[in-house]
Amino acid sequence: MLTMPTENKLLIRLSESDNVAVARIALSAGQTVTINAKPLVLRDAIPAGHKLAMEAVEIGKPVLKYGQIIGVATQGILPGEHVHVHNLGMVPSAATHGVGSAYQPVTLTQPGATFQGIVRADGRVGTRNYLGVISSVNCSATVCRHIAKLINEQVLSEFPHVDGIVAITHGTGCGMSGGGEGIALLQRTLRGYADHPNFAGVLLVGLGCEVNQIAPLVEMLGMREPGLFASLTIQGEGGTRETIDAGVAILRDMLPLANRAVRSTVSASHLVVGLQCGGSDGYSGISANPALGAAVDLVVRHGGTAILSETPEIYGAEHLLTARAATPAVADKLMQRLSWWEHYTRINGGDMNNNPSPGNKAGGITTILEKSLGAVAKAGSTGLMDVVEYACPVSTHGLVFMDTPGYDPVSATGQVAGGANVICFTTGRGSTYGCKPTPSLKLATNSALFRHMRMDMDFDCGGIVDGELSIADAGRQLFELILATASGQYSKSEEHGLGDNEFLPWQVGAVM
CATH class of the missing domain: 2.30.130.110 (Archaeosine Trna-guanine Transglycosylase; Chain: A, domain 4)
Incomplete structure (x- = not known):
């Protein structure tokens, strides 16, 4: 760190x-x-x-x-x-990999920290209590939005323990192969959202004739309590109006069941924190990312989980992670994913140094090596315990790496599908990313940004740049904010009602 x-x-x-x-x-x-x-x-x-x-x-x-x-x-x-x-x-990274040389087992803090979470029937813990309306295909997206809008505007106020109805919609689900990596990624992502503990109940809505059929999706899902899962197709119901009416009726029946949810004291080991950075600047690797890393160390030492992602944005700094790998197999999985990305960018006519973005460069970042070295600071100093593919369930405690693109909405979507119940998002230029059903905390790298976008920033890391705040103290303050947010305290994006449109699954493969 x-x-x-x-x-x-x-x-x-x-x-x-x-x-x-x-x-x-x-x-x-x-x-x-x-x-x-x-x-x-x-x-x-x-x-x-x-x-x-x-x-x-x-x-x-x-x-x-x-x-x-x-x-x-x-x-x-x-x-x-x-x-x-x-x-x-840019120069190719020539860093040597001392696999496992920096790994040290974590001693858990006793007594561990707690937060006020929502314990589901299967023992998993949510930080929010939403109902989800999830489209299998873009053709049912508008219907999903209408269902959610009607319930949010007309009925929700009668159920104070329900945070809202979230329409999870996307731009794919058809015009794609019925097998292979593309549909597997989409189905894995939808399954992760439909099973997420921040959703008390879920309604799946399809068109009926799409490649991404509802029935196989339903078979992939875990069991929910009776009355808290349903599915519809527009063609099966007889049209859009009929499907909206049927969906509204189903959610009206779900609301009293979801409203029974109460918060109780649970261990911080139930925290699953997704780590993101976007709109980075020259301060990101100096203030907000190291502060988040210090908070991640506390999350891990209290038994929780942190998910580092954005594979193209650790390129050139991967040796810092392989040195912390719990086993050679974990390090090998990370290197395999980086090799996949090198091939993927090459066959698409690009290269791994297509980053930083123009905004990153305006903020002082010059090469992907510089950006990656700063980005890895989000991961703190504890061991790398596992590497998982995009949107796969994260079940290992400690620091886990999930293979995702560097594009923030796609990356965070994968983390939430994997089970993240809090997102921490560092930014130097000013990202306003919301992320229903998971609260998203924005961490400003500098105080000028925090003041300029005070209604969007949740935490000011600028004191580190100014020499007035230590990284360790910032990490402790941020850890407390994570616990408070997991306990129900609204993030700035939640206060403004943001986060309904950020679901963006990774699309790989031909559109046909």
């Missing part, structure tokens, strides 16, 4: 071996800063969160941040110059 950054009030130096520092605030050309107790006159203006050279770097020589190579100089760089896309290029 990253320690407290040091240098002075203007710069952050993350490792003694680094040859770049990060600007805490915007700096001007000609301004004098202090490097190793020596004055340095800046040759360029340095935006906040961006890098400057602390020493000369010859062309082709490595640039180091976090004590790791983030690229090579594409031209000679002088001390005090801005280091970014104009003079820093």
Whole structure:
């Protein structure tokens, strides 16, 4: 886990071996800063969160941040110059893999932390109490939305212990092969949502003739209490109006059953926290990601689970995870998924350095190596206990890696399908991601963002950048916020009613 950054009030130096520092605030050309107790006159203006050279770097020589190579100089760089896309290029990661060398078994904290959760009949614990209306295919999406809208507007107020009706809709389910990876991913994702403990009950709605048939989906689902599961097809009911009426009647019957749910004190071992970052900036790997990593260590030490994802965004930092692998088999599973991604991007005419995004670069991130090294900080320092494929159920406690794309909505959808009952989402540019049925906490990397988007940000990590808050203290505060949110405290996105449109399964394969 990253320690407290040091240098002075203007710069952050993350490792003694680094040859770049990060600007805490915007700096001007000609301004004098202090490097190793020596004055340095800046040759360029340095935006906040961006890098400057602390020493000369010859062309082709490595640039180091976090004590790791983030690229090579594409031209000679002088001390005090801005280091970014104009003079820093990608280089293949050459880090060595000391598989398991950093793994240490976790000693659980006793007595463990608790939260107020909703215990379901099968023993799993929810953090929210929704009813879901889930479409098997895009053709039934509008019907699902109408059913949810009518119940939310006309009936829901009579049932105070139900958080709402969520329409889970998507853009696929037909025009695809009836076998293979594409439909397997979709069915796994829908199954994960339909079985999620944050849903007290579920209604599946299909068209009737789609490739992704309702009947096989139903066979894949776990048992629910009587009266809390049903399915319909539009063709079977005789049309859209008839299906909406039938769906509303079914949910009216489910509501009194769902309203019986009560919260009770449960162990923090029931926490399953999905780790996300989006709209990252130069501070992400310095403040919010390490703070989340410190909170993750507390979650794990209290018996809970954290899910790290976004495989393309750990590329170049995977050696930090394989070193923490509980077994060689776990490390091998991670490397197999990275090999799959290298092949996948290659056959689609891309490469693994198609990241960072324009917003990431504007915020100070230059290469995928730099972004990945900062992103891995979300995972804290405990052992990597398992690697699972997209949307597979996560049953192992501790830190688990789920293979997902780097696109945040697709990645978080997979995590929720795997059982995440809280999402923690770090952002430096300002993501507003909501995630029904799972609460999503947004962690601002800097205080300026937190103030500017106060109605959307849940936690301010900017004190770390300003030197006023330690990473450990931020982690403890965030852990308490996770417990409070799991106990029913609304996130900012929930306060604003956001999160109904973010369900986005990973689509792989031909559209036919």
